Amino acid sequence: MNRQSSLCATILVSLLGGGTACAAGYPDRPIKMVVPFAVGGLNDVLARIIAPRLTAELGQPVVVENKGGAGSVVGTEQAARARPDGYTLLLSSAALAINPSLYKKLPYDVQRDFVPVIQISSTQMVLLRSPKFEPDSAPALVDYLRKHPGKVNYASSGVGSPSHLASELFVRTYKLDTVHVPYKGAGPALAAIAAGEAEFCVDVLPTAMTMHKSGMLKILALAGDKRSPLLPDVPTLAEVGFPEYAASSWNVIMAPAHTPADVLDKLRATLRKIMESDDMRERMRQLAVEPRSVTGEALAAFIASETDKWGKLIQSASITAD
Structure with missing residues (x-):
């Protein structure tokens, strides 16, 4: 059994192997x-959009608690425990x-300590450059x-961040020789590109879109399989000759x-x-995010x-956060 099949099987065990306590009265x-x-x-x-809707459906407050740190490790460990x-x-x-x-x-171990409830979104990434x-x-x-x-430098929001890995995947897919310059967050990274301290990167559409529309940077192409209705004039990478890349x-x-x-079943049904819902799908699209209910x-x-x-990718590029 290969790694992906083994991982999928482990997750499925978690999906199907919840506890036996009854959800009567939950929550x-x-x-x-x-x-x-x-x-x-x-x-x-996204959490603050979903929480009030989940509150209304379940009849109990859903409170958002931000617990940032160490690339999401701190908050994820708290939830795992x-x-x-x-x-x-x-x-x-x-x-x-x-x-x-x-x-x-x-x-923590994702497969051992968590069970997936629902995928709520997919967000296109974009190739962008400094003005x-x-x-x-x-x-x-x-x-x-x-x-x-x-x-040439490419910026990212930090070592191991989605923007770093997506940019590195682009560079490696097309056998390019560039220099990675990590910043502490997407805001500083895009500000550096706007100022010309770094020349380009791949980042998520919602983060880049406002700066693109204001002329502070330029989105050259979308890394997804279709154009965004919010930027109808921006082509996909596949359209301009780079169909091998997707992120x-x-x-x-x-x-x-x-x-x-049964608690998981109730949560999944409610979140789905x-x-x-039409209003949620429209709100997500306003954020340049594709709603999901997988x-x-x-x-x-x-x-x-x-x-x-x-x-x-992390292994082949010898990327580590330690």
Whole structure:
């Protein structure tokens, strides 16, 4: 059995192997939704959009608690150690698939300590460049990088962040020689690109879109399989000759392992109803985020695939956060 199949099987055991306690009367007290990132980022925004809707559906307050630190490790560990009773949830990101390979030793094990509840979003990533950098299209950028090996910087929001890994995947896919310059967060990284301290990067569309529209940076292409209705004139990388590259970010809601199966069923059904509602789908699209409501085997396979994909990149590029 290969690594991806083994990982998928492990997640499926978690999906199907919840505790035996009965969900009758659940919930009868407030629910805490842990966000392992600081206030103000996309993860936090999504939690604060979902929490009041979940409150209305379940009849109990759903309270968002930000617990940032160490690339999401601090808050994720807190959620992993919580009582598996459905009263603590974790809203996290692709960091769940990245960190097991990025850190030599984690204080939790995603497959052992968590059970997936639902994927709530998928977010396109974009190739962007500084307004002070001359290439004005993705082909022009790649051509410039090939002619100037080791002379161009790409920025990221930190070592092992989705922007770092997505940028590194782009560089390696097309055999480019560039210099990685990590910053402490997406804001400083994009500000550096706007100022010309770094020339380009791959980052998530919601983070880059406002600065693109204001002219502070330029989005050259989308890394997804379709154009964004918010930026209809920006092509996909596949459209301009780079179909081999694909990268996205995503968000999921997890629960501690051994949460009762019927509690998980209720949470999944309720969250699916929320995510598939017209008003929620429209709110997500306003944020340049694609709503999702994936559960079960499909979600297990997705997490396994992402863990394998980023793990291979981290290993081949010798990336470590330790």
